[in-house]
Amino acid sequence: ATKEIGQDLISMGLTKKVCVVTDPYMATLPPMKAVLDSLVAANISFEVFDQVAVEPTDASFQVAIEYCKKNQFDGFVAVGGGSVIDTAKAANVYMCNPNADFLDFVNAPVGKGLPIPGKLKPLIAVPTTAGTGSETTGVSIFDHTPTGAKTGIRDRGLRPVLGIIDPDHTRTCGPELTAFTGLDVLCHALESYTAVPYQQRITGAPARPQLRPAYQGSNAISDIWSGFALQQCSKYLLRAVEGDPYAREQMCLASTAAGVGFGSAGVHLCHAMSYPISSCVTNYRPLSGYNQALTTATVKKSSEQIKLKENMVPHGLSVVLTAPAVFKWTSVADPERHLKAAELLGADVSRVKAVDSGLLLSDTITSLLSNWTAFVPNGLQGVGYGSEHLESLVKGTLPQRKVIEVSPRQPTPEDFNKMLEDSMKLF
Ligand SMILES: NC(=O)c1ccc[n+]([C@@H]2O[C@H](COP(=O)([O-])OP(=O)(O)OC[C@H]3O[C@@H](n4cnc5c(N)ncnc54)[C@H](O)[C@@H]3O)[C@@H](O)[C@H]2O)c1
Ligand SMILES: [Fe+2]
Structure with missing residues (x-):
């Protein structure tokens, strides 16, 4: 359950420098409160990044990437739909490979499709939609505005280490x-x-x-x-x-x-x-x-x-x-x-x-x-x-x-x- 997420982080050795990723609307909904309450109760030190764009683009990914590169987090918690989970995955990739060019790991032919070297930081996904299954996949999708088509990064290393599927979180979906x-x-x-x-x-x-x-x-x-x-x-x-x-x-x-x-x-x-x-x-x-x-x-x-x-x-x-x-x-x-x-x-x-x-x-x-x-x-x-x-x-x-x-x-x-x-x- 989501209320145990603080304990989950402790058992992974993640007690500080955790980045909680969400979108501006999700930031106001009960799933975020449940996550943050649990982190506070477990004494985890964390920052919230709530600037995920719904149906993310290369530009919105870049904002998350810059933020994470600057802060060098030890781990991630993504609270939201596919847009949020995918943004957290991309931020993790480029935070851990700060010298890589953005297109290095993006699928060919838009990007170079290179395999991601080394391990990424742990990511826990808390999906709030019953849709993408992004909590289980090594996939991160975005809209590449210069070519006008969606593309993505596909690599097993992107897969979250834990998915917390809490059906209560979809209660606010119309x-x-x-x-x-x-x-x-x-x-x-x-x-x-x-x-x-x-x-x-x-x-x-x-x-x-x-x-x-x-x-x-x-x-x-x-x-x-x-x-x-x-x-x-x-x-x-x-x-x-x-x-x-x-x-x-x-x-x-x-x-x-x-x-x-x-x-x-x-x-x-x-x-x-x-x-x-x-x-x-x-x-x-x-x-x-x-x-x-x-x-x-x-x-x-x-x-x-x-x-x-x-x-x-x-x-x-x-x-x-x-x-x-x-x-x-x-x-x-x-x-x-x-x-x-x-x-x-x-x-x-x-x-x-x-x-x-x-x-x-x-x-x-x-x-x-x-x-x-x-x-x-x-x-x-x-x-x-x-x-x-x-x-x-x-x-x-x-x-x-x-x-x-x-x-x-x-x-x-x-x-x-x-x-x-x-x-x-x-x-
Ligand atoms: N990585 C993958 O494996 C994978 C698979 C399929 C799709 N995708 C990508 O995921 C994105 C779509 O994700 P999505 O369909 O989950 O939606 P989303 O994350 O884009 O969210 C859609 C809207 O629903 C709101 N929302 C989310 N949870 C809510 C809740 N519990 N209550 C009320 N509102 C809520 C959000 O704030 C947003 O406005 C697309 O970019 C798509 O390409 C990724
Ligand atoms: Fe899909």
């Missing part, structure tokens, strides 16, 4: 935030479950273990986690959005399970296309739950370096908008597996032939989304895209090589164009 973060869980589970089997990965086996990709393709262990997460989403996502406390708790479990699954197998095409979808947005913002306005105001005040976008497509939404088109297209690679995924998601497969599994999976996702037309936009058109944007969306997708590589079927630029076109309208 319906829209619960749905969008839950849809991220759903896509993590579906993409990792349908990822290319690791023996068939197009990149083959690595020359040495350090070069093993973070996303390896589906395997017997990741299937257990991803399959379980699919079942959890089928049983609990709708009810969690309605506010049912038991269902919320079960979605926390789903989020962490899906994190373990995709942290090993990887995610593929929905995530690949989501990166330009969220980077290039110009006139959409969620109705509620994403406190970008508050974040923008506070972060700007403290640092002129950051210019946050006020428009945003929340991560889970950016991922799910292409999911119906993606699974219709990938199912050809392994119809049986797609049928199994649909079954785990609660679809009736008794009279469906494997060749129709892509269609069934696609319909299952669309019909789930149709429960929330009050806040789920109708496809890419609903977040401001039209056919005139297809070319730039494809261009922003192609560099996402590490995720595309684990797709069960390798798309050409024309295939991406068609999937994006098919995602313009969902209902």
Whole structure:
């Protein structure tokens, strides 16, 4: 439980110079109070960094990195959603490698994709959304503004040493935030479950273990986690959005399970296309739950370096908008597996032939989304895209090589164009 976090730090030998990382809105919510009370009770000396940007950028990462380089912390506690946990991971990497250039560890082709040398400081993650599973992964994602696409740092060394999954912390998430973060869980589970089997990965086996990709393709262990997460989403996502406390708790479990699954197998095409979808947005913002306005105001005040976008497509939404088109297209690679995924998601497969599994999976996702037309936009058109944007969306997708590589079927630029076109309208 969160109230034990002070004791957890003591048992790791971390009693001073701890950095508590959060975003300006989370800083005002009960999970932060629970963490800080525990640290005070355990006599831990700490500093709070509360300037995390929601859907972080290279610029917002830099502010956290500079702060941590200056203070040279002994360890980190991240309290928040994926934006917070990912920012803490990046701050840890560059604080421990102060002479590295920012792009050194960032995925190629945007960065150099170098493996991170040496050990990082311990990071404890306290997730407050049931979404990213970032508490389990060696992944840190940000929006690289110069190229207009999200990218990240992927390295096993980034993985938090401890995740404290306390379902109470998601109590303050409204319906829209619960749905969008839950849809991220759903896509993590579906993409990792349908990822290319690791023996068939197009990149083959690595020359040495350090070069093993973070996303390896589906395997017997990741299937257990991803399959379980699919079942959890089928049983609990709708009810969690309605506010049912038991269902919320079960979605926390789903989020962490899906994190373990995709942290090993990887995610593929929905995530690949989501990166330009969220980077290039110009006139959409969620109705509620994403406190970008508050974040923008506070972060700007403290640092002129950051210019946050006020428009945003929340991560889970950016991922799910292409999911119906993606699974219709990938199912050809392994119809049986797609049928199994649909079954785990609660679809009736008794009279469906494997060749129709892509269609069934696609319909299952669309019909789930149709429960929330009050806040789920109708496809890419609903977040401001039209056919005139297809070319730039494809261009922003192609560099996402590490995720595309684990797709069960390798798309050409024309295939991406068609999937994006098919995602313009969902209902
Ligand atoms: N590292 C990974 O493995 C991984 C995986 C998937 C996504 N991501 C990244 O994570 C980010 C998205 O993270 P997220 O979906 O968890 O949301 P988030 O961290 O961006 O937070 C979204 C909004 O919810 C608010 N919020 C968070 N917890 C709350 C709570 N308990 N009650 C009320 N409001 C709360 C935040 O203040 C913010 O305004 C994206 O940048 C995405 O790319 C990372
Ligand atoms: Fe995700």
